[in-house]
Amino acid sequence: MxxxxxxxxxxxxxxxxxxxxxxxxxxxxxxxxxxxxxxxxxxxxxxxxxxxxxxxxxxxxxxxxxxxxxxxxxxxxxxxxxxxxxxxxxxxxxxxxxxxxxxxxxxxxxxxxxxxxxxxxxxxxxxxxxxxxxxxEEDARALMAATVWRDGRCVFEATALNDVVVNRGGVASMIELRVEVDGHFVANQRADGLIIASPTGSTAYALSAGGPLLHPGIGGWVMVPIAPHTLSNRPVVIPAHSEIAVEIVSGRDASANFDMQSLTSLLHGDRIVVRRSEHALRLLHxxxxxxxxxxxxxxxxxxxx
Incomplete structure (x- = not known):
């Protein structure tokens, strides 16, 4: 049976x-x-x-x-x-x-x-x-660790997930920025500002300023000038292990903001240093x-x- x-x-x-x-x-x-x-x-x-x-x-x-x-x-x-x-x-x-x-x-x-x-x-x-x-599905997103240096002292530090933005104030004039990557001089840029964005931030302000979309799996940052005086000054993608330094050469009322959620005023000679954070955001989908x-x-x- x-x-x-x-x-x-x-x-x-x-x-x-x-x-x-x-x-x-x-x-x-x-x-x-x-x-x-x-x-x-x-x-x-x-x-x-x-x-x-x-x-x-x-x-x-x-x-x-x-x-x-x-x-x-x-x-x-x-x-x-x-x-x-x-x-x-x-x-x-x-x-x-x-x-x-x-x-x-x-x-x-x-x-x-x-x-x-x-x-x-x-x-x-x-x-x-x-x-x-x-x-x-787990998705790791890199964070940026940023510091502002004045006369050899760190006067401000912040972490950013999207971007670090250096820009001019309300006065209708450009600022001049000296940009270095890993200690190597890149250029003196005259523009309304500069965006340093992560892949996560590539769909934010950087995209509006003409930057590329970066897949979050890419280990890199993108530097995007804001309304540059020299039209050949284009966005540049660099490795995530690189250290970026931006020095304020001239211009009025410059500032740096981090994910558009924290802000600090800048003086001539200030250096904004951006490197990869030791921490990463874990997103689940x-x-x-x-x-x-x-x-x-x-x-x-x-x-x-």
């Missing part, structure tokens, strides 16, 4: 154990509807079996005080995943801080472009479930994610084709 066939189904992939059990949420808390979005996602994570904490400022500004509120060092120590709800600016801000702890980040887009916050809010449930259980899919969607390629 034969036995009936085993009709039990194979275990669902949703039955896999959680890869990430303690998730921190970072929200763009000034945006309309941010509180409801953060609360909804936190409830979803609880339902998936995760412990949930909120980044300290997110908790304070949304009033969602039923969740533990953690500052960045505490998040780096206690959490194994950070979920960023907002736009690329929100991701830039928290990503620079968490990179040193090796905590991976996932971006849920409530902004406009969303090059690095790439999961649409209306589909976060179906995208997050497999990620929480270890099914994802849904399985099947492609950088080219992101470009095609965000830059509206093939529309009408």
């Amino acid at each position: 034969s036995l009936p066939p085993d009709t039990r189904s194979a275990p669902s992939r949703w039955d896999r154990p959680l890869r990430f059990s303690h998730v921190a949420i970072v929200g763009k808390y000034h945006a309309p509807g941010a509180r409801n979005a953060v609360d909804e996602i936190a409830n979803f994570l609880h339902g998936e079996g995760c412990d949930v904490s909120l980044e300290k400022e997110t908790a304070a500004n949304t009033g969602l005080l039923q969740y533990p509120a953690l500052d960045v060092p505490a998040m780096g120590k206690a959490c194994d995943l950070a979920l960023v709800v907002g736009g690329d600016g929100t991701m830039l801000g928290i990503g620079r801080q968490l990179a040193r702890y090796g905590v991976p980040l996932v971006g849920i887009n409530q902004g406009r472009l969303g090059f690095i916050t790439d999961i649409p809010f209306d589909s976060y449930r179906e995208k997050l479930r497999p990620i929480l259980r270890g099914a994802y 849904p399985v099947g994610w492609s950088y080219f899919d992101t470009l095609r969607k965000k830059l509206h390629w093939n529309e009408g084709a």
Whole structure:
């Protein structure tokens, strides 16, 4: 007598154990509807079996005080995943801080472009479930470490994920910059400024200034002049291990900004030195994610084709 066939189904992939059990949420808390979005996602994570904490400022500004509120060092120590709800600016801000702890980040887009916050809010449930259980594409993004030197002293330092920008002030005149790479003189440039961008930042200000798109897998930076006086002064891609130094030769009210989120004024003779940071941002994407899919969607390629 034969036995009936085993009709039990194979275990669902949703039955896999959680890869990430303690998730921190970072929200763009000034945006309309941010509180409801953060609360909804936190409830979803609880339902998936995760412990949930909120980044300290997110908790304070949304009033969602039923969740533990953690500052960045505490998040780096206690959490194994950070979920960023907002736009690329929100991701830039928290990503620079968490990179040193090796905590991976996932971006849920409530902004406009969303090059690095790439999961649409209306589909976060179906995208997050497999990620929480270890099914994802990991993407490492290099960071830049920048310092400003004046009379032999470091007077400012910052980390950037997108770009370091040296530019003129509000006066309608150019600045002159002396540019060196690895101690070798490149050129004295007269322009409105200079952008030093990572592959991540190649889709930001550098793109608007005429720079190339760099795949995030490329180990390099791009130097893009802003409205140069000499038209042959073109963008240059250089290796990521290179050190770039920019000295202010002349011009009024020059400044340097880092990811457009921190700023310092510059004087004649100041040197801005940019090198690769020892830390990298870990981004997680849904399985099947492609950088080219992101470009095609965000830059509206093939529309009408």
